[in-house]
Amino acid sequence: MRRLALGVVAAAVVLATPVLAHRGHSGLTVVVIDAGGAVSVTHRFAAHDVEPALVTVAPDAQPTLDDPAAVAALEEHLDRRFRLEIDDERIDLNHAATDLAGDNIRVDYSGNRTPAPRVRSVRVDLDFFPGVHDDQEQQVNVRWAGVTRTLVFRPGSAAQTIWF
Numbered sequence: 003m004r005r006l007a008l009g010v011v012a013a014a015v016v017l018a019t020p021v022l023a024h025r026g027h028s029g030l031t032v033v034v035i036d037a038g039g040a041v042s043v044t045h046r047f048a049a050h051d052v053e054p055a056l057v058t059v060a061p062d063a064q065p066t067l068d069d070p071a072a073v074a075a076l077e078e079h080l081d082r083r084f085r086l087e088i089d090d091e092r093i094d095l096n097h098a099a100t101d102l103a104g105d106n107i108r109v110d111y112s113g114n115r116t117p118a119p120r121v122r123s124v125r126v127d128l129d130f131f132p133g134v135h136d137d138q139e140q141q142v143n144v145r146w147a148g149v150t151r152t153l154v155f156r157p158g159s160a161a162q163t164i165w166f
Contacts, residue, residue: 029139035145042098042112045107088115121166123166125162126144126153128155135157
């Protein structure tokens with residue numbers, strides 16, 4: 003009887019392990035501001051979080067990152083849904099690179115701002131994949147002069163400003 007009970011507990015643990023391995027949907031964005039005016043933005047996601055969003059992001063493409071049309075639509079979506087202001091100056095970003103490596107997605111953008119000796123404020127507004135994952139969380143790390151500040155966005159979050 004004891005063996006049966008241990009067997010049932012062991013089976014429950016083994017079956018529950020995949021559920022515990024991925025509890026939510028999240029991504030990471032890193033913004034690096036250079037004193038010379040260069041700005042880089044890197045978005046990172048798990049492919050298994052992004053592919054369900056491709057149905058709405060790329061409705062004319064296959065909902066898979068194997069389809070170049072879906073990847074191009076994703077790049078355009080991220081560019082359109084991420085807005086960045088540094089000291090009240092809107093930063094226009096250009097797609098620089100996309101790296102698809104297994105379950106990891108990295109999409110890089112670059113831009114320029116008016117060179118200034120310091121940064122006072124950075125305003126970020128993003129709304130990736132609305133209506134796809136209710137628990138989507140995007141952490142945004144902003145780096146300037148060796149200091150990193152962090153913002154966290156969830157579905158419906160308003161624009162946020164950090165101060166240096």
